[in-house]
Amino acid sequence: MYRRMIHGFLRFSISLIAGLILVSSVMPQASSQSGRLETGDQRLPKSGELYDTVPFKTRAGQRIQVDLSSTDFDAYLIIVSPSGDQTSNDDINGSNRNSMVSVIASETGEWKALVTSTGNVQTGAYEIKITMEDVGALTPYTGKLERTDTQSIKGEFYDIYKFQARDGQRVLLDLISNDAKFDTFMIIVAPSGARQFNDDYITANHSYMDTVVEETGEYKLYVTSAKPEEIGDYKLMVVIGNTGQVQRFNGKLESTDQKNENGKQYDPYSINVTAGQHVIVEMTSTEFDTFLIVRSPGGKAMENDDIDSSNKNSRVDFTAEETGEYKIQAAAYEADSFGNYKVKVVTMGAPQAPISTPANPVTPRRR
Numbered sequence: 001m002y003r004r005m006i007h008g009f010l011r012f013s014i015s016l017i018a019g020l021i022l023v024s025s026v027m028p029q030a031s032s033q034s035g036r037l038e039t040g041d042q043r044l045p046k047s048g049e050l051y052d053t054v055p056f057k058t059r060a061g062q063r064i065q066v067d068l069s070s071t072d073f074d075a076y077l078i079i080v081s082p083s084g085d086q087t088s089n090d091d092i093n094g095s096n097r098n099s100m101v102s103v104i105a106s107e108t109g110e111w112k113a114l115v116t117s118t119g120n121v122q123t124g125a126y127e128i129k130i131t132m133e134d135v136g137a138l139t140p141y142t143g144k145l146e147r148t149d150t151q152s153i154k155g156e157f158y159d160i161y162k163f164q165a166r167d168g169q170r171v172l173l174d175l176i177s178n179d180a181k182f183d184t185f186m187i188i189v190a191p192s193g194a195r196q197f198n199d200d201y202i203t204a205n206h207s208y209m210d211t212v213v214e215e216t217g218e219y220k221l222y223v224t225s226a227k228p229e230e231i232g233d234y235k236l237m238v239v240i241g242n243t244g245q246v247q248r249f250n251g252k253l254e255s256t257d258q259k260n261e262n263g264k265q266y267d268p269y270s271i272n273v274t275a276g277q278h279v280i281v282e283m284t285s286t287e288f289d290t291f292l293i294v295r296s297p298g299g300k301a302m303e304n305d306d307i308d309s310s311n312k313n314s315r316v317d318f319t320a321e322e323t324g325e326y327k328i329q330a331a332a333y334e335a336d337s338f339g340n341y342k343v344k345v346v347t348m349g350a351p352q353a354p355i356s357t358p359a360n361p362v363t364p365r366r367r
Helices: none
Strands: 029-037 050-058 063-069 075-080 086-089 099-104 109-117 124-133 136-145 157-165 169-176 184-189 195-198 206-212 217-225 232-243 245-253 266-273 278-284 290-295 301-304 314-319 324-332 339-348
Touching: 029 050, 029 109, 050 124, 063 075, 063 109, 075 099, 086 099, 099 169, 099 206, 109 124, 136 157, 136 217, 157 169, 157 232, 169 184, 169 217, 184 206, 195 206, 217 232, 245 266, 245 324, 266 339, 278 290, 278 324, 290 314, 301 314, 324 339
Parallel strands: none
Antiparallel strands: 029 124, 050 109, 063 099, 063 124, 075 086, 075 109, 136 232, 157 217, 169 206, 169 232, 184 195, 184 217, 245 339, 266 324, 278 314, 278 339, 290 301, 290 324
């Protein structure tokens, strides 16, 4: 039953709020625990896999990230909201063992993380980490693509929302439709006309973007479909987050660059980070498939190939557990791939007092 209900995730308890839900701007809170799937555990209905339930409480508007890893079995993660809606993930970033789900909480209350496996009856030890982050001012919306909406040259209907943001500010967008025939698609257009987009996050009717913008001014958000003539209801959450310290690097991978332990050329960078700070490292290129590795002072490696299936850019997003120098490897996913690239590092500062009004109110509106 759980495995079959992915479409239902993120039905909103709020249909339309004209104002803002304010969230205090404190740093992410994370908790980790170990567990073990055993033969006496509960089983998923119909499919029969063993599973454990890990409950946690959160508030509407918080960003939730659940990471599940195991060296004993192929981990599968299911997140269930208080009302029973859910999303799931099998393999994250090409891994055949680890799973991760990141969403904006649609409800306040007790959520559940279901730890299970992919196929057959698998047992063994696992590690689960749950991170909850107050990211900024949340505005939830409901809308509907209709045949009376503006239509693109290729035939897709679309709605437009607008918001103000500053260079270095974090913006999170969560779009979902419960209509199986509506494959959601989002496009952000910056003041200069530069574009970012997302098609499928986990399922065809779910699009999600977590980005740090590079320009100050008015942004346009196009809510549309991946295919022409698709219509249906949708739900959108817009979060205008905090502004961090931004460092940008332009580089070029060449055949003469040093090689890492995997035999791939890379360029090295380093940043100094204080424990508790939130760090986002992004690498983009139009010339090759990027690959990022970030190592903590203690040697812990964090890596990413593709942010999502829509592009070949990379992103490592973490809350620092150690103070010191973090080393970055800017590389390509495929060996002997070279070209120009950009690296952006955003560091969110120490915890701040809760905000009473948003620094940059979001004012999305439909045309």
